Amino acid sequence: MEGKGSPAAPGKTAPKLQAEDLHKSFGDKVVLDGISFSVASGESLVIVGPSGTGKSVLLKHLIGLIRPDSGRVFVAGEDLWALSHIERNRARKKFGMSFQEGALFDSMSVFDNIAFPLRRSGHPPRQVRERVRECLEIVHLPNVEEKRTSELSGGMRRRVGFARAIAHEPEILLFDEPNTGLDPIMTEIIDEVILEMREKMKPTIVTITHHVESARKIGDRVALLFGGKLLYDATPGEFLKAQDPAVRQFVEGNAQGPLTRDFEMSAR
Amino acid sequence: MTRILEAIGRVVLRVFEEIGNFFSMLGRVAVWAVRPPYDLAELMRQMVRVGYDSIPVVFVTTLFTGMVLALQTFNGFARFHAQNLVGSVVALSLTRELSPVLTALMVTGRVGSAMAAELGTMRVTEQIDALTALATEPVQYLMVPRVSASILMLPLLVIMGDVVGMYGGYLVAVQLLGANPVAYIDNSFQYLHVKDDVVSGIIKAAVFGLVFSLIACVRGYYTTGGAEGVGRSTTRAVVSGSLSVLVVDFFLTKLLY
Numbered sequence: 001m002e003g004k005g006s007p008a009a010p011g012k013t014a015p016k017l018q019a020e021d022l023h024k025s026f027g028d029k030v031v032l033d034g035i036s037f038s039v040a041s042g043e044s045l046v047i048v049g050p051s052g053t054g055k056s057v058l059l060k061h062l063i064g065l066i067r068p069d070s071g072r073v074f075v076a077g078e079d080l081w082a083l084s085h086i087e088r089n090r091a092r093k094k095f096g097m098s099f100q101e102g103a104l105f106d107s108m109s110v111f112d113n114i115a116f117p118l119r120r121s122g123h124p125p126r127q128v129r130e131r132v133r134e135c136l137e138i139v140h141l142p143n144v145e146e147k148r149t150s151e152l153s154g155g156m157r158r159r160v161g162f163a164r165a166i167a168h169e170p171e172i173l174l175f176d177e178p179n180t181g182l183d184p185i186m187t188e189i190i191d192e193v194i195l196e197m198r199e200k201m202k203p204t205i206v207t208i209t210h211h212v213e214s215a216r217k218i219g220d221r222v223a224l225l226f227g228g229k230l231l232y233d234a235t236p237g238e239f240l241k242a243q244d245p246a247v248r249q250f251v252e253g254n255a256q257g258p259l260t261r262d263f264e265m266s267a268r
Numbered sequence: 269m270t271r272i273l274e275a276i277g278r279v280v281l282r283v284f285e286e287i288g289n290f291f292s293m294l295g296r297v298a299v300w301a302v303r304p305p306y307d308l309a310e311l312m313r314q315m316v317r318v319g320y321d322s323i324p325v326v327f328v329t330t331l332f333t334g335m336v337l338a339l340q341t342f343n344g345f346a347r348f349h350a351q352n353l354v355g356s357v358v359a360l361s362l363t364r365e366l367s368p369v370l371t372a373l374m375v376t377g378r379v380g381s382a383m384a385a386e387l388g389t390m391r392v393t394e395q396i397d398a399l400t401a402l403a404t405e406p407v408q409y410l411m412v413p414r415v416s417a418s419i420l421m422l423p424l425l426v427i428m429g430d431v432v433g434m435y436g437g438y439l440v441a442v443q444l445l446g447a448n449p450v451a452y453i454d455n456s457f458q459y460l461h462v463k464d465d466v467v468s469g470i471i472k473a474a475v476f477g478l479v480f481s482l483i484a485c486v487r488g489y490y491t492t493g494g495a496e497g498v499g500r501s502t503t504r505a506v507v508s509g510s511l512s513v514l515v516v517d518f519f520l521t522k523l524l525y
Contacts, residue, residue, distance in 0.1 A: 065397050089403045097401040103394035117402045120305075164402075 014077045016041040016204040017172060022061055022071035031057050032068070033228030044198065044205040046219030048212065048250065050259055053225050055208040056100070059176050062206060063095045064088055075172070093121070096165030097174040102157035104149040110160050111145035117168040135163035138200065139193050155186035159193060166197060173197070175207040179214055187211065194218050212251055216240060224250060226259055286508065293407070293486050297415055300408035310413040318379050318481075319421030323428070325374050330429035333366050334358055334436030342445050351447065355456035358437035363465045367429035369517055372422060372476035376509040380484035383414055384505030387488025388498035396489070411485045415478060422477035423470040430466065468524040472517065479516055480509040
């Protein structure tokens, strides 16, 4: 069928996740202006950028929460928006997504949150119980099953969100600002948890963050998103040493530079 | 002048947009209602919230409506010596009109606001995105049980309202105004046709249930702008829900009688 096949060669070389010339505007504000990249199976891509540049919007395109104005997203070779509604939901089961503030279902206990995807796909209760316990161990949060989500601290909410995202053993993990708004110690712990999950499950990972240090630790590749485009895409080592002025400004955290000049101009 | 026309145009456009949203969501809810999996536990939970929990409010509303109806018609009808018809008037007004409409308005305020606030909060805290990300269709998981429960429970509340309201009328007419109890009850049922009056009231109630719950769900679902947005959605759910009930009531009455 037209549009369904991946443009890349089929088989092992096909990337797990691929974005092809994504464009998205909200009203007259252009958020994504021709974004293309691909992530190989088992690879970890980190997308960094200043706040408000559309990082979350980009991440939500990858799992089909937002439909691009033009361009395509391929998940394991399947064009997400060429699929039927039902097939798209099936494709989404390959994903586990962790949201910025956790996005836990606040009408449910921690246990029910993590059990949610398992119950929806019809796992028997005993299996559900075991898997929930397993997932909570992976994120280092034993014995919180019966807590209400409102009783959890910010770091705990993120980790319960991780546990829910990995419960159905997805092949692709998406992290939306996993350590924004957390103290330095918790930031470190979250990074460690992500690395451990990587070790254990070998998933394909896309993370968005504005922590350069986290990006260095958890990414095989780091890319800078600004002005609706991916400005730079390289290994963490190269990224940190890059001479590109925008990258330099972001890495060094300067107030003056190409990133903020654009911002000031658009703000005027 | 152009500014006034522009403002009118904007309002008209928004009304049509809302009506469009309503019908497109109606289609989606209908499609997802028949697709498995069926979440009966969630349906039961919503039925308790819409139906059982609304019993006190509907009880008080219809009881006093029946009472005041008897009081007013008795005073009026006494002027041309037609007091013996009070029972009929109370029974007919309640079953055909007042019990369905007032029940729907009370439930819109009580339950519609809660639905809009709940779905709105889930939207702004990304819980609805999380549902989609977990391969769960939010329309099916959130809206189908709420709308189905409302369609099922409003008729039951209205049947209760009919009985309670007529009892309120009886209380006032017999205890307060000294009507003959046997004659009053006789008169109440003399002109009451179950099929025309009671059943059409129940059909109205089911449609009102659909209208208010779907409006509340749509309002909540499309919430933007944080806590303030949730407040706005809740208010608009109650306002457009109540107005729609009244407008739909007119056309249904025209259609059913």
